[in-house]
Amino acid sequence: MNTMFDRRLLQCFDWGLLGLTFAIAAVGLIALYSAVSAGAVEPDLALFKKQLVWYAVGSVVMVVCFLFDYKQFERYANVIYVASLGSLTAVLFLGKYVGGSRRWLPLGPFSLQPSEMAKVAVILILARYYAKIINTEGLSIRDLAIPAFLTALPFGLIVQQPDLGTAMVIALIAGAMTLFVKIERRTLGWLVATFAALVPSVWFFLHNYQKQRILTFLNPERDPLGAGYHIIQSKIAIGSGMLTGKGFLKGTQNALSFLPEQHTDFIFSVLSEEWGLFGSMTVVVLFLLIIAWGLSIAGRCRYPFGTIMAVGVTAMIAWQAIINIGMVMGLLPVVGVTLPFVSYGGSSILTIMMSIGLLMNVSMRRFKFE
Amino acid sequence: MTDYLDNVDSEWFSQRLSAVMGLVVVAFVVLGARLIYLQAIEGREYRRLSESNSIRLRTVDAPRGLIYDAKDRLMADNRPSYNLSVIVKDAQPLLKTIKKLSAYTGIDATELWDRLEKAKGTRAYKPVLLKSDIDRDVLAAIEVNGWDLPGIEVTVSPRRDYIFSPSSAHILGYMGEIGLEDLKNQLFADCKTGDFIGKYGIERSREHWLRGKRGGQQVEVNATGQIVRVLNTVEAIPGQNVILSIDQSLQQTAEQLLEGLAGAAVAVDPSTGFILAMASSPSFDQNAFISGMSHEQWNTLVSDPRHPLENKAIQAEYPPASTYKIISAAAGLEEGIIDENTSYKCPGFLKFGNRTYRCWKKWGHGEVDIIKALSESCDVYFYKVGQELGVDRLAWYARAFGLGEPTGVDLNHEAGGLVPTAHWKKKQLGTSWQKGETLSVVIGQGFNLATPLQMAMVASAVGNGGTRYRPKIVKTIRTAGGKIVYESTPEVSGRLPIGKKTLSIIRQGLFNAVNDRHGTAWRSRLDGVAMCGKTGTAQVVGRREGEESGEPIKDHAWFVAYAPQNEPKIAVAVIVEHGEHGSTTAAPIAAEMIRFYLSGGKPGKNQKPELSPASTLQGD
Numbered sequence: 001m002n003t004m005f006d007r008r009l010l011q012c013f014d015w016g017l018l019g020l021t022f023a024i025a026a027v028g029l030i031a032l033y034s035a036v037s038a039g040a041v042e043p044d045l046a047l048f049k050k051q052l053v054w055y056a057v058g059s060v061v062m063v064v065c066f067l068f069d070y071k072q073f074e075r076y077a078n079v080i081y082v083a084s085l086g087s088l089t090a091v092l093f094l095g096k097y098v099g100g101s102r103r104w105l106p107l108g109p110f111s112l113q114p115s116e117m118a119k120v121a122v123i124l125i126l127a128r129y130y131a132k133i134i135n136t137e138g139l140s141i142r143d144l145a146i147p148a149f150l151t152a153l154p155f156g157l158i159v160q161q162p163d164l165g166t167a168m169v170i171a172l173i174a175g176a177m178t179l180f181v182k183i184e185r186r187t188l189g190w191l192v193a194t195f196a197a198l199v200p201s202v203w204f205f206l207h208n209y210q211k212q213r214i215l216t217f218l219n220p221e222r223d224p225l226g227a228g229y230h231i232i233q234s235k236i237a238i239g240s241g242m243l244t245g246k247g248f249l250k251g252t253q254n255a256l257s258f259l260p261e262q263h264t265d266f267i268f269s270v271l272s273e274e275w276g277l278f279g280s281m282t283v284v285v286l287f288l289l290i291i292a293w294g295l296s297i298a299g300r301c302r303y304p305f306g307t308i309m310a311v312g313v314t315a316m317i318a319w320q321a322i323i324n325i326g327m328v329m330g331l332l333p334v335v336g337v338t339l340p341f342v343s344y345g346g347s348s349i350l351t352i353m354m355s356i357g358l359l360m361n362v363s364m365r366r367f368k369f370e
Numbered sequence: 371m372t373d374y375l376d377n378v379d380s381e382w383f384s385q386r387l388s389a390v391m392g393l394v395v396v397a398f399v400v401l402g403a404r405l406i407y408l409q410a411i412e413g414r415e416y417r418r419l420s421e422s423n424s425i426r427l428r429t430v431d432a433p434r435g436l437i438y439d440a441k442d443r444l445m446a447d448n449r450p451s452y453n454l455s456v457i458v459k460d461a462q463p464l465l466k467t468i469k470k471l472s473a474y475t476g477i478d479a480t481e482l483w484d485r486l487e488k489a490k491g492t493r494a495y496k497p498v499l500l501k502s503d504i505d506r507d508v509l510a511a512i513e514v515n516g517w518d519l520p521g522i523e524v525t526v527s528p529r530r531d532y533i534f535s536p537s538s539a540h541i542l543g544y545m546g547e548i549g550l551e552d553l554k555n556q557l558f559a560d561c562k563t564g565d566f567i568g569k570y571g572i573e574r575s576r577e578h579w580l581r582g583k584r585g586g587q588q589v590e591v592n593a594t595g596q597i598v599r600v601l602n603t604v605e606a607i608p609g610q611n612v613i614l615s616i617d618q619s620l621q622q623t624a625e626q627l628l629e630g631l632a633g634a635a636v637a638v639d640p641s642t643g644f645i646l647a648m649a650s651s652p653s654f655d656q657n658a659f660i661s662g663m664s665h666e667q668w669n670t671l672v673s674d675p676r677h678p679l680e681n682k683a684i685q686a687e688y689p690p691a692s693t694y695k696i697i698s699a700a701a702g703l704e705e706g707i708i709d710e711n712t713s714y715k716c717p718g719f720l721k722f723g724n725r726t727y728r729c730w731k732k733w734g735h736g737e738v739d740i741i742k743a744l745s746e747s748c749d750v751y752f753y754k755v756g757q758e759l760g761v762d763r764l765a766w767y768a769r770a771f772g773l774g775e776p777t778g779v780d781l782n783h784e785a786g787g788l789v790p791t792a793h794w795k796k797k798q799l800g801t802s803w804q805k806g807e808t809l810s811v812v813i814g815q816g817f818n819l820a821t822p823l824q825m826a827m828v829a830s831a832v833g834n835g836g837t838r839y840r841p842k843i844v845k846t847i848r849t850a851g852g853k854i855v856y857e858s859t860p861e862v863s864g865r866l867p868i869g870k871k872t873l874s875i876i877r878q879g880l881f882n883a884v885n886d887r888h889g890t891a892w893r894s895r896l897d898g899v900a901m902c903g904k905t906g907t908a909q910v911v912g913r914r915e916g917e918e919s920g921e922p923i924k925d926h927a928w929f930v931a932y933a934p935q936n937e938p939k940i941a942v943a944v945i946v947e948h949g950e951h952g953s954t955t956a957a958p959i960a961a962e963m964i965r966f967y968l969s970g971g972k973p974g975k976n977q978k979p980e981l982s983p984a985s986t987l988q989g990d
Contacts, residue, residue, distance in 0.1 A: 097554065136382055180386055224602035225586040229427060232588075236425070239408040239416025273420075277409040281402065288398050292391060299380070299387045307383055311390070322397050329404045 014363040017293055021341075021356050024286045025055060028342035031271040034248060035263045036344075047263055047344055054346040058353030065357025069365060073358070074131070074305045077124040081150070084121035087114035088157040101161045113347035115166040118154045120354055122170055123177070123312035125150055130181045131305040138184035147178060165336030169319055176315035177308060217333045227334045230266070234328045238272040238280070245276030263344040265336060269328045283342075287321045290314075297363045306362040313355040316340075425590050425601065432582025433528045433850075435609030437542060437572060439618040440646075440845060444533055446542050446573075451529035452504050454512070454522070455497035456486075461521025471522060474515045475508045477501060497523065499564075503661055530566070530573075532656040537622050540650045540681035541614070541781070541843065543571020544659035560584060566660075571681075572612060572844070575782050579847050579856075582609035608850040615644035615845040615858075623966045624649035627959040633926075633946040634682035634822040637963055640830035640932055640941045642860040643839025645779070646967065648823070650682040676947075684784045687819035688945055691906030692747045692952070693930045694768075694814025696828060696876060699744055701767040702755040703872040710875050713739045716750035720809075727753055727809050730907070744879025745889045747905060749813050756812025761803055764811060765791040770867045772827050772838055773820050778863070779841045787824055790817035815909055825930050826943035829903070832880065833932030833941050836866040836873055880904055881935055891929065894957035896965050902938075903931025903960065905952030908945075924948040929956035933964045940967050 029051065036047045073080075087105065091114050095102030104111035126147055133143055151174040158167040183191070203211070220227040240246070262270055272280040294314030301307045317340050324339040326332035338345055340352045408416065419425065437446035461467045468486075472479040482500050489498040501508075504524075512524055530545055546569040552558050560583065561567065567581065568574035585606030590598045624635040628651035637646040654671055663671075671679055680686060702708045718734030720727045729735065729749040735742065743751035756764065768774060774789030790811060792803035810816030823841060831838045840861040847856040866873070880902035883889040890905040906928030927949030932938040942960045949955030966972070 100559075176390075180390060182386065224588045225427060225604050228602075229425075229588060232425060235408060236416050236420050238405070239412050240420035241409055242413035242417055243410060272405070272409065277405060277413075280405050280409065284398060284402055284405065288394070291394055295387050295391050295394075299384055302380070311387075318394055318397075322401065325401050326404075329401070329408060331400070331404055 008367075009364050012364045012367060014297070014360050017290075017297070017356065017360055017363060020286065020290050020293060024283075024290065024341045027271075027283060027286065028339075029055070030248075031267055031274075031342055032263055032344055034274055035267050035270045050346065051344055051349065054349040055353075058349045061350055062353040062357035062360070065354050066361035066364065068361075069368070070306055070309070070358060070361040071303070073124055073309070073361075074128050077121075077128040081121045081125040084114065084118045085153060085157065087112075088118055088154055090114070092157065092160055095161070101163060103161050103163055110346065112350075113345070115154075115158045115161070115163055116345075116347035116351040117354075118158065119166075119170055119173060119316055120313075120351060120358075122151060122154055122174060123309060123316065123355075126174060126177050127305050127309035127312055130177065130308050131303075134181050134304055134308070136182070138182035139178070139187065140184050141187050141190070144178070144183070144187070147174065163336065168335060169316070169323070169337060172319045173312055173315045176319070177312045180311050180315075181308060220330075220334055231328075231330050231334065234266055234269045235330050237266075237269040238329060241273045241276040241280065243276045243278065245272070245274045245279055248274055264338050265324070265343070266328055267343050268325055268339055271342070284325065287317070291318045291321075294359055297359055297366075300366045301362050302366065306365075310359055310362050313359055316355060317352070425588060428587045428589055428597075430585040430587060430604075430606045431527045432584050432606035433608045434530065434582060435580035435850070436611045437580075438611065438613045439616045439621075440614060440644075441617065441619075442613070443618045445538060445614070445616075445618060447531045447533055448528035449531040450526045451502065452509050453499060453525050453527060454501045454504050454508070455499050455525060457497050457521045457523065458486075459521070461519075467519060467521060470515075471500075471512075471519055474511045474519070475504075476511075477508065497525070503529065530657075530660050532660075534618065534622070535656045536653040537625055538616065538618070538648075539571075539653045539656050540683070541571055541616060541621075541648055542656060543573035543575075544569055544656045545573055546659060569659075570679075570783075571781060572614070575780055576612050576844065576847075579612060580609045583607040610855060611848045611850065612844055613846040613848065614843055615639075615646065616648070616843065617646050617967070619971050620963065620967050621647040621649060623647075624959070624963050625651065625653065627962055628946070631946050631949065631955075632676040632682075633944070633949065633956075634686065635942065635944045635959060635963060636683045636822045636826040637940055637942045637967065638826050638830050638839075638841055640834040640839075640938045643827075643830070643841050644845065644858075644860070645841050645843045646940060647963070648681070648683045648843070650680070652676050652678040654678045681781070681783070682945070683822045684779060684781060685821070687785050687787050687821055688926055688928075689816070689818050689908040690773075690814040690820040690825055691908040691926070691928050692749075692814055693825055693828070693904045693906040693928050693943075694812075694818060694820075695744060695747065695752055696832060696880070696904055696930075697768050697771050697773070698752050698755055698759075698764065698812045698814075699740055699876050699879065700771070700866070700868045700872055701759055701764055702752075703740065703875060704767070704868050705759060705763060707755060707758045708740055710740060710871075713737050714751050714754050716748050718750070720750045720753045722753070722757070722809060723806050725806060727806075740875060741879045741882060742888075744876065744904065745882035745886055747883070747890050752812045753809045756808045757805070759808070759812070761808045761811055762791050762793075764808070765789045767867070768818075770864070771831065772863065773818075773824055777823055777827055777841050779823060780844050784823075785821055787821055788817060788819040814906060822943045822945050825928070825945075826941055829930040829932050829943060830938075830941035831866050832873070832876060833902070833938040836868065838863040838865065877902060877935070880931075884931070890953050891931075891957045891961075893953060894929075894961040896933070896961055899933050899965070899968055900935035901931050901933040901961060901964055902935050903929055903942075903957070905929050905957055907950070907952050910948070924950045927952045927954070927956040929953075929960045931957075931960050931964065933968060940964055 032051055033048050037045060091102055091105050094105060096104045096106055096111060098104065103113050103115060105114060129147060133139065151171065155167050155170055158170065216222040220231045222228060271283060291314055294310055294317065298307045298310035298314065301310060320337055320340050323332055323335065323337045327334055338348055433448050436444060439445055458464060468479055468482050472482060485500050486498060509524060512519065512522065532542060545566040548558060548561050548563065548565045548567045552567065553561060553563065557578065568577040573580065583606060585604045587600050588602040589600050620637060624647045628635060628649055631651055633651055635647065635649045638644065639646055658667065716729055716735040716738050718729050718732050735746055735748045738748045738751045742748065768789045773787050776784040776786045795801065795803050807816055811818055827838065827841060840863045842858050845858050846854055848854050881900060883905065884891045884895050884901050884903055886892065891903055895901065908926040908928060910925050927946040929952045930943045932941040942963055944956040944960045946955040
C-alpha cells in the first residue's frame with residue numbers, strides 16, 4: 001500500500017460535500033425521530049436509536065472508503081461484485097422470511113440487506129468495464145452485452161426475493177451510467193425501437209390478472225383499500241403541511257396515522273406535513289445540491305474510472321430521491337424505494353455513507369496522476 | 371489505457387455531465403412544482419381533510435360459510451357479535467370517558483384500562499378493542515348514552531354459533547385465533563392477527579371453502595368519528611356453505627346413547643361410503659371456544675382422562691377384538707384352510723407350546739363350524755385357523771380389509787391403526803415373532819389396532835357385497851347464493867379379495883350372531899329387520915403410552931353391524947370403553963341406532979344399555 005494519507009490530500013478534502021452530507025443526515029434524523037415517536041399512544045424510540053448507531057458505523061465506513069486510493073476499488077471491483085452475488089444468493093436460502101419476501105441476512109443481533117450493497121458493487125464493476133471501452137462514438141451492441149449481463153445477474157437475484165423496487169433502481173443506475181458513457185446512435189435507435197415493439201406484444205401475452213395488477217400499479221386509485229388509500233393519505237399529509245407545516249412532532253397526529261411505513265417509504269410525507277413547503281423544498285434542494293456536487297466531482301476527475309463511478313453513485317442518489325419523492329406525491333407508481341439519508345434502514349445508511357465516501361475519495365484525489 | 375482515451379477528454383465528459391445535470395434539474399423542477407401544487411395551491415383543502423374530515427378504512431368482515439347436515443338442517447351458523455372499541459384520539463379526555471363508560475355499562479374500569487395498556491404503541495387513530503361479544507344490555511347502554519361517550523364505538527362482526535352444540539362437536543370442530551405460524555403460511559395470506567380460523571374438524575379441513583373474503587370501505591368521518599360518506603367499497607365475499615352427509619337426528623340419537631360413557635359410534639351408508647353419524651363421547655361445548663374459555667376450563671378439557679377433545683371415531687385406536695374374526699374367517703376360507711364344513715372341537719381352551727389359550731366360554735362350545743364360530747365367537751376355532759395362517763397372511767387380509775392405514779376420510783388427525791407382521795415386530799421391537807402371538811392376533815387382540823371408522827368400513831364392505839368405499843363426510847359445497855361448486859361422489863377404495871362363497875358364509879355367520887338364539891348378540895336383535903353383526907371384547911392392558919394404568923380395568927366393548935341383511939342401508943361400528951362385553955353395552959347402542967335410522971326416525975324406548983356385570987351366557 002503506497003499512499004495512505006498524504007498531507008496534500010487533507011488540503012484537497014471536500015469539506016463542502018461533508019457539510020452537505022451532515023446537513024441532509026441531520027434532516028433525516030429529525031424527520032425519523034418524529035416519524036417514530038409522535039402519534040402513537042406511547043412512543044417507541046428504538047428505531048431512532050438504531051438509526052443513530054447505523055450513522056455512527058456508517059461514518060466509519062465512509063472514512064474507510066476514502067482512506068485508500070479509489071483505484072484500489074477498481075482493482076477489486078470483480079471481487080466485490082462476486083461477493084455481492086454470493087450474498088444475494090445466500091439471502092434467497094438463508095434469509096429471514098418477513099412479510100412475503102426474503103431480504104435480510106441475519107448476522108448476530110443485526111440484519112443486513114445484500115440488495116443495498118449490491119448497488120455499489122454494480123456501480124464499481126460497470127465503471128471499471130466502461131472505463132476500459134469508453135469512446136466518443138459510443139458503445140455498440142457488442143459492447144453492451146457484458147454490462148447487460150453483469151446487471152442482469154444481481155437484478156434477477158433481487159427480483160427473486162422479491163424486491164422489485166431495489167431491482168428496478170439497479171437497472172436504472174446501470175441505464176444511467178450506460179447512457180452517460182454514450183451509446184452509439186444507431187444502436188440506441190435499435191434499442192428504442194425494439195423496446196417500443198416489445199412492450200405492446202408482451203402486453204398481449206399477459207394474463208388478465210397480470211394486466212390488472214400492472215394497471216393498478218400504474219394508477220393506485222384503482223386499489224382504494226390498498227395502494228390507492230396510501231397515496232391519498234400521503235397527499236393529504238403533504239398538502240396539509242401548507243407553507244410552514246404543523247410543527248415538529250405535531251404532524252403525525254392526523255392523516256399520517258393511517259400511513260404505513262412512516263419511517264421508511266413515506267417518511268417524506270411526515271417531513272412535509274410537519275415543516276410545510278419550506279421544509280419539503282429545503283430537502284428537495286439539498287438533494288439537488290448533493291447531486292450537482294457529485295456530478296461536479298465527476299467532472300473534475302481526470303481518471304475515467306473515477307468519473308464514471310462518481311456518475312454512478314450520483315445516479316443512485318438521484319434515482320432514489322426522485323422516485324421516492326415522486327411516489328409519495330402521487331406522480332409515480334408505488335414501489336418500495338426508500339429515501340437516502342432519511343428513511344430508516346441500516347443497510348441503506350451504510351450503503352449511502354459508503355457511496356459518499358467514494359465520492360470524497362474521487363474528489364480529494366483529483367490532483368493525483370498515476 | 372486504450373487509444374480511445376485520446377478522444378475522450380475532459381471536454382467531452384463536461385458536455386455529457388452538463389446534459390445529465392440538465393435532465394436532473396428538469397426532474398427536480400417537476401417535483402418542486404408538484405410540491406407547490408400540493409402544499410401552496412391545494413394546501414388549504416388538504417389541511418381541511420386532514421383535520422376535521424378524515425379518510426379512513428373500515429374493514430367489512432365476510433360471513434363464514436354455514437354448515438348443514440344431509441337433510442339441510444343448519445348446524446353451524448353465524449350470529450352477530452358486538453365488539454366494543456375506543457379510538458383514543460376521539461375519546462379525549464380519556465380518563466373521563468373510560469369512567470363514564472364503566473358507569474354506564476357496568477364493566478369494571480380496570481378491565482378497560484388493562485386493554486388499553488396492552489395496546490400501547492397503537493396509532494391513536496386505530497380502534498382499540500376493549501371488550502368483545504358484549505351482551506345486549508351493554509349494547510343498549512352504549513347506544514342510549516352514545517352522545518356522552520366520544521370515541522366509543524360498537525362494531526358488529528359475525529361469530530360462529532353451533533346450533534346443536536355439543537352435538538357433532540368433533541365433526542364440526544371449533545375455531546380459534548390464528549397463530550403466528552399460520553399467518554406466515556401462504557394459505558392465510560388474507561388474514562390478520564385477531565382473525566378466527568378453523569382449528570379442528572370440518573372447520574379446519576374445509577377452512578378455505580368456509581372462509582370468505584374480507585371487504586372494506588374507504589369512508590370519510592367527521593370530528594366525532596361518525597361516517598359522513600362512503601368513498602369506495604370493496605364487497606366482502608361470503609364463505610361457501612358445506613353440506614355434510616351426516617343425519618343430525620341419527621347423530622343425536624347416537625350421542626344420547628353414548629351419554630355418560632366414553633367411546634364412539636360411527637354409521638355409514640354401505641352403498642356409498644357417506645358417513646351418516648360419527649359420535650364421540652365425552653364431547654365438549656364448541657360454543658365455549660367461540661366466546662372464549664378461561665385457562666381453567668381449557669385445562670380441564672385437556673387433562674380429562676377420557677379425552678373429550680379427541681374424536682374417538684377416527685383418532686383413537688383399539689384392538690378390534692372378536693370383530694376381527696370377520697377378517698380371520700375370510701382369510702381362512704380364501705386360503706383354503708377351512709371351508710363351510712370344517713369343524714373343530716372347542717373344549718374351552720387350546721394348548722399351544724407351553725401355554726394354555728382360553729376361549730371366553732369357560733366350558734367350551736363343543737363342535738364348531740365356521741358359521742357357529744362367528745355367530746358364537748369361538749376363540750379356539752380361530753386359534754386353529756390362525757395357527758395355519760400365520761401372522762403375515764393374516765396381515766395381508768387385514769390390510770385388504772382396510773386396516774393398518776387411514777381411510778382417507780375428509781377430516782384431519784385420522785389415525786391409521788396397526789396391522790402387525792413379523793417384519794414389523796423385528797423392526798419396531800427388535801424381537802422375532804412368536805407363533806403364540808399369532809393366536810392373539812387372529813382373535814383381534816395383541817398388537818392389532820383399529821379405529822371405529824375402520825371397523826365400520828369393514829362392516830360396510832361385507833354388507834354391500836365386497837366393495838370398499840372411501841368414507842366421506844362432506845357431501846356438497848354451495849356458494850352463499852346456492853350454486854353448487856362441489857358434489858361428492860362415492861369413491862371406491864378397493865374390493866375385498868374374497869369370493870362369493872366366502873362372503874356368503876361370513877354373512878351367514880354375522881346373521882346368526884344376531885338372529886340365532888345362541889348368537890352373541892341375540893339380545894339386541896330387532897323386530898322386522900335382519901341386522902347382521904359381530905360383537906367384540908377388547909382386553910385393556912394399558913391404553914396408550916403415557917397413560918395411567920395399574921388398576922384392574924374393564925375391557926372395551928365392540929359391536930359392528932349392517933342392516934338389513936340384503937342391500938343394507940346402514941353399517942355401524944360402536945365401541946364403549948370399559949363397557950366390558952360387546953353384547954351387553956355396544957350391541958344395544960348399535961341396534962337402537964339402526965332401528966332409529968331404518969324406521970325413518972321414529973323415537974323408540976331409548977333405553978340406555980346397563981353396564982351389567984359379567985354374564986356367563988352371553989358375552990364375548
